[in-house]
Amino acid sequence: MPVQPLNEKENLLSSAPEQSATSTQPRITSAAEVIAALGDRLVDSFHKDDLWLRVRTDAWKSSRRTLRDTLGFHYFCFLSAIDWMPSPFGRGEDDPTEPTPVRDTTIRSGYAGGDTRMQVFARVMNPVTHVGVIVKVDVDDTHPSLESLHDVYAGANWHERETHEMFGITFDGHPDLRNMYLPMDFEGHPLRKDFPLLARMIKPWPGIVDVEPLPGGGAEESADES
Amino acid sequence: MSLTDRLLGDRQRLAYIASQAADSRLNVELETEGMTLNIGPQHPATHGTLRIIARLDGEQVVWAEPSCGYMHRGYEKLAEVRTYPQVTSLVNRIDWLGSFANEVPFILAAEKLMGVEAPARSQHIRTILFELSRIANVSLFLGDLGVQMGAITPVFFAFRDREYVLNLIEGATGGRFHPNFDRIGGLKDDLPKGWIAETKAVMKKLRTFCDQIDDLLFGNEIFQARMRGIGVIPRDVALQYGLSGANLRASGVDWDLRRDQSLPMAWDKADWKVWTHPDGDSFARCWVRLQETRESTKIVDQLLDTIPSGPIMAKVPKIIKVPEGEAWVSTENPLGEMGYYVVSRGELGPFRVKIRSASFNNMSVAPWALRGVYVPDIVTILASLYFILGDIDR
Numbered sequence: 001m002p003v004q005p006l007n008e009k010e011n012l013l014s015s016a017p018e019q020s021a022t023s024t025q026p027r028i029t030s031a032a033e034v035i036a037a038l039g040d041r042l043v044d045s046f047h048k049d050d051l052w053l054r055v056r057t058d059a060w061k062s063s064r065r066t067l068r069d070t071l072g073f074h075y076f077c078f079l080s081a082i083d084w085m086p087s088p089f090g091r092g093e094d095d096p097t098e099p100t101p102v103r104d105t106t107i108r109s110g111y112a113g114g115d116t117r118m119q120v121f122a123r124v125m126n127p128v129t130h131v132g133v134i135v136k137v138d139v140d141d142t143h144p145s146l147e148s149l150h151d152v153y154a155g156a157n158w159h160e161r162e163t164h165e166m167f168g169i170t171f172d173g174h175p176d177l178r179n180m181y182l183p184m185d186f187e188g189h190p191l192r193k194d195f196p197l198l199a200r201m202i203k204p205w206p207g208i209v210d211v212e213p214l215p216g217g218g219a220e221e222s223a224d225e226s
Numbered sequence: 227m228s229l230t231d232r233l234l235g236d237r238q239r240l241a242y243i244a245s246q247a248a249d250s251r252l253n254v255e256l257e258t259e260g261m262t263l264n265i266g267p268q269h270p271a272t273h274g275t276l277r278i279i280a281r282l283d284g285e286q287v288v289w290a291e292p293s294c295g296y297m298h299r300g301y302e303k304l305a306e307v308r309t310y311p312q313v314t315s316l317v318n319r320i321d322w323l324g325s326f327a328n329e330v331p332f333i334l335a336a337e338k339l340m341g342v343e344a345p346a347r348s349q350h351i352r353t354i355l356f357e358l359s360r361i362a363n364v365s366l367f368l369g370d371l372g373v374q375m376g377a378i379t380p381v382f383f384a385f386r387d388r389e390y391v392l393n394l395i396e397g398a399t400g401g402r403f404h405p406n407f408d409r410i411g412g413l414k415d416d417l418p419k420g421w422i423a424e425t426k427a428v429m430k431k432l433r434t435f436c437d438q439i440d441d442l443l444f445g446n447e448i449f450q451a452r453m454r455g456i457g458v459i460p461r462d463v464a465l466q467y468g469l470s471g472a473n474l475r476a477s478g479v480d481w482d483l484r485r486d487q488s489l490p491m492a493w494d495k496a497d498w499k500v501w502t503h504p505d506g507d508s509f510a511r512c513w514v515r516l517q518e519t520r521e522s523t524k525i526v527d528q529l530l531d532t533i534p535s536g537p538i539m540a541k542v543p544k545i546i547k548v549p550e551g552e553a554w555v556s557t558e559n560p561l562g563e564m565g566y567y568v569v570s571r572g573e574l575g576p577f578r579v580k581i582r583s584a585s586f587n588n589m590s591v592a593p594w595a596l597r598g599v600y601v602p603d604i605v606t607i608l609a610s611l612y613f614i615l616g617d618i619d620r
């Protein structure tokens with residue numbers, strides 16, 4: 001059977017795939033432009049191969065509106081949160097017969113800094129220039145809450161539901177903060193670092209029982225080049 | 227009042243509003259009343275266990291809401307207690323139809339943090355396997371599409387031809403569904419002898435398969451009647467909801483992360499085309515996927531001719547410790563944009579992994595897209611949005 005493209009055979013495509021409608025949208029060229037547009041709403045920024053921004057908590061929604069309307073970040077990629085406190089349970093590899101070791105749980109933030117234990121971060125992209133930015137924001141430790149983005153980006157709806165369920169961060173103005181995955185009467189917020197991974201607590205990880213030294217390696221620290 | 231009570235209240239309130247909306251549109255003469263239709267969790271259109279609650283007025287949907295969580299496995303939490311090489315076996319299971327493609331962005335993110343780049347040979351082989359998993363994934367979609375509308379034949383064609391691709395993946399990696407073949411710094415193994423010639427033969431078969439599906443389905447009147455103009459998602463809505471992959475391209479957005487990003491992969495070494503469609507309806511989404519499969523076979527064919535020689539692993543330590551930092555890498559997976567936000571603290575395992583899966587965003591548009599459609603169209607719209615449950619729930 002000869003290979004025939006669909007659009008020639010049936011003439012189903014009414015017009016050629018359009019690419020011109022996007023040209024009227026604003027373009028961004030540099031990190032400096034983004035930083036200038038946000039002005040004093042920006043707390044900190046970090047530029048490596050991506051651009052990280054940290055905005056003031058009260059300017060979360062307004063800064064996102066600016067990013068969308070002025071700089072053309074129309075594409076909503078994702079929204080989530082990070083708990084910066086290292087887990088008191090480590091990697092869940094403690095020997096259950098020994099007393100639990102005391103771990104350093106000092107909070108240390110990542111790129112673009114931070115003052116609180118938890119941060120919400122989201123990524124948006126410009127569909128024309130394919131430039132993306134990651135925007136972070138601090139949330140209060142005792143009453144973690146933030147403005148909802150669902151009327152700036154409709155796609156934030158489900159992401160905020162997930163973040164609320166997993167981190168216990170409330171989004172003011174969100175229409176429907178039901179759990180996505182867990183039962184409604186589930187207690188605790190699983191992705192917070194102080195929430196233990198129960199599977200590891202019940203049955204210890206088999207790796208801790210018989211740790212074999214690597215051939216020619218010896219201790220774990222001697223990670224020599226192979 | 228506890229938080230749970232308040233939210234349960236919200237849920238009841240929402241259901242109440244929906245039922246009111248249904249009731250307010252009732253035909254007074256016929257004295258009809260709204261009803262709630264429950265689709266799933268076990269329904270062929272759901273590719274797993276998704277439940278959809280739809281409030282109906284006669285044949286029309288007033289309000290529909292997918293209910294997820296029947297397959298939530300908590301990979302983001304599990305990744306925090308595993309080492310970097312162990313995470314690939316987890317993320318394999320997110321989109322189980324194209325599992326090699328799930329490993330790649332995670333490995334690329336770890337390599338980005340470590341400052342390692344895989345050798346050219348393994349970049350090429352990675353890209354070939356990536357495209358093979360796309361073909362395996364999308365060919366099943368094309369067959370399954372017919373089943374949703376009562377056409378049984380295409381699915382047999384799809385399963386027959388996907389088998390060839392799975393055999394190729396098995397031949398190279400040892401695993402049909404969960405290869406776990408990608409390593410930080412390269413690949414586990416080189417290609418077996420005779421694999422290249424065999425792959426070329428299979429790509430020819432797959433192009434024939436695309437033509438057959440084109441004839442059987444896309445030229446079919448019933449198919450067109452049920453797909454054209456149904457479930458239209460305009461460009462702006464698609465962008466706001468973060469739709470990606472073929473769903474976004476079908477709404478007229480010229481967007482393909484394989485072309486628009488510079489990743490250490492070999493897509494730029496091949497000559498291929500990004501297909502878009504201006505309509506944004508169910509037909510457009512399926513049509514773009516069909517064209518994409520054709521393009522994938524072309525990419526594989528071209529890359530097979532130009533595999534460079536050399537090592538397949540870069541120099542990496544035996545015990546992998548990733549330096550402190552944060553990285554975001556996403557690739558154009560069979561379902562759309564799949565990305566990992568990896569936060570490292572210089573330890574054996576990641577501090578936090580945010581998995582951005584394509585189906586989660588693609589499904590979040592469903593309440594919007596299903597409003598006002600007729601009941602039989604629910605199935606075709608969901609099928610054309612193409613989601614995999616593991617990819618929604620993670």
